[in-house]
Amino acid sequence: MLILDCPCCGVSGEETEFHAGGEAHLKRHSVGSTDDQFEEYLFMRENPRGVHFERWRHNNGCGKWFHAARCTQTLEVFGTYSAQTYEPPKEIKDAISAKRPGWSWRNFS
Amino acid sequence: MSNAVSALQGASYVGGIAEIRELGLRGMITLRGDLADKKLIKAVKGIAGTMPDARRIAMNDKAGAAWMSSDELLLMVDHADAPSTIEALNSALKGTHFLAANVSDARAVFEVSGPSAREVMAKLAPVDFAPDAFTQGMFRRSRLAQVPAALWMSREDAFTVVCFRSVGEYMFDLLSVAAQGGSEVGAY
Ligand SMILES: [Zn+2]
Numbered sequence: 001m002l003i004l005d006c007p008c009c010g011v012s013g014e015e016t017e018f019h020a021g022g023e024a025h026l027k028r029h030s031v032g033s034t035d036d037q038f039e040e041y042l043f044m045r046e047n048p049r050g051v052h053f054e055r056w057r058h059n060n061g062c063g064k065w066f067h068a069a070r071c072t073q074t075l076e077v078f079g080t081y082s083a084q085t086y087e088p089p090k091e092i093k094d095a096i097s098a099k100r101p102g103w104s105w106r107n108f109s
Numbered sequence: 110m111s112n113a114v115s116a117l118q119g120a121s122y123v124g125g126i127a128e129i130r131e132l133g134l135r136g137m138i139t140l141r142g143d144l145a146d147k148k149l150i151k152a153v154k155g156i157a158g159t160m161p162d163a164r165r166i167a168m169n170d171k172a173g174a175a176w177m178s179s180d181e182l183l184l185m186v187d188h189a190d191a192p193s194t195i196e197a198l199n200s201a202l203k204g205t206h207f208l209a210a211n212v213s214d215a216r217a218v219f220e221v222s223g224p225s226a227r228e229v230m231a232k233l234a235p236v237d238f239a240p241d242a243f244t245q246g247m248f249r250r251s252r253l254a255q256v257p258a259a260l261w262m263s264r265e266d267a268f269t270v271v272c273f274r275s276v277g278e279y280m281f282d283l284l285s286v287a288a289q290g291g292s293e294v295g296a297y
Contacts, residue, residue, distance in 0.1 A: 009178055010163060014235045017251055060252040062178035 002070065007080045009062035021055035024067050025087060025106070049073050051096055051103045053088060056080075069096060113188065116217040116277030125288035127223035131281060132269070135218050136191035138184040139177075140198065142207030152201040156184055156194060166248035166261045175248045175259065183259070183271075188213055217277030221284055222267035227297050230260065230268055232287045240297060254283050 002015040011017075023045050029037040046052065052072045057065045065083040069092050070076060078099065079092045088108060096103055103109060115133045122129040142149050150160045157174035159167035161182070166175040173185040186194050191213045198209040221229050231238040233253040243249070245262045252258060256276045263269045272280045 011249070013251065017235055060257045061250045062181075064178060 002075055002077060004056060004068060004077060005080050006058045006061060006064070007066050007082060008058060008064035011058070011061055013058075013061060017058065017060045019057045019059040021057050021065065024053035024055050046106060048105065051078075051100055051105050053105060053108075055083065071100070113214065116274045117281055120281055122281070122285040122288060125285070125290045126225040126293050127221050127229045127288040129281065129284045129288055130220045130222070131277070132218040132220055134188035135213065135216070136186040136188045136194065137211075137213045137216050137271075138186070138191060138194060138198070139210045139212050140182045140184055140207065141180055141209075142202070142205065144176075144180060144182065146205060146207075148202055148205055149207065152198055153182060153184070155197070155201070156186065161248070164248055165246055168263075175261065177250065177259070215274055217272055217274045217280060219270045219272075219280060219284060220263065220267055221270060221288070223288075224266055225288075225293055226266050226268055228294050229284065229287045231296065232294070233283060234258070234260070236260075238297070253280065256280065 003012060004015060004018055005012045026041060029041040050071055050073055052070060054068050054070065055065060056068050066080050067083055067085070067088070068080045069078040069088060071078070076099070078096045081089050081092055093108065113134060115131060117131040119133050120131045140153070153160050153174050157167050157172045158169045159174070161167040161174050161176045163176050166173060171186070175183040177183050184194065191211045195209050195211055227238045227240070234251045236249055236251050237243060243262070245265070248259065248261045250257070250259045253270065253272070256272055256279060258270050258272045258280070260268055260270045270280065270284070
């Protein structure tokens, strides 16, 4: 069971109050992209054991989207942050580094 | 004009560990916009008396305002006053980016009351209903079993629950089962 803090409304709720929205920080390759880029956007997903970044929606609550950083192995949530960003903010990365030194995920570390 | 009726026309369940009552028609207005906007705050105060803080509800005898999200309020008035309230909002907020929609007939409203009301709520929603964790003045959107709902304490030992009218009967059945006689948990 995940306990998520919604950064939009400030409610701390368990995961059935939210809806998972897939991997975070995908680049939406579209018109003008190569076939490889489009394949990457459509199909290629991380499936890590450990640190992971996801999009979530507070669907039984304020209705807003946000980002979450968590561990797929322990279900520990390192932090949640705004949906309006292309990469995790420094305090989220620092929180992960404190618990999982040397972590990396796609281009982030 | 057709005769407006509420989803369950005042159905009630008594004799359990809490009383369940459908509260009938209530005027409800969804107001979306910039909640820090001075004109909007003034308009809300004109209707409900107070601008609610985040995750809270402001109620007086006639009307109320509840914080739904960072850009949305739920205004509650008498059912008959909803259209005129929207007209007042439209003229007060003219020129600002906002939405005021009459959702009165899209909702059902219930009251759960009695000494075990907290337990009935706690059986259905993933919310901490301990007496020191959930108090009067707080407003929470969550789910009750399988449907979304908004809830608050209308007085000590009484909760008001708002859900979509389309699931009104489900909500009434749900609350009634959770309030069945002899089903006390004794958690609080
Ligand atoms: Zn939220």
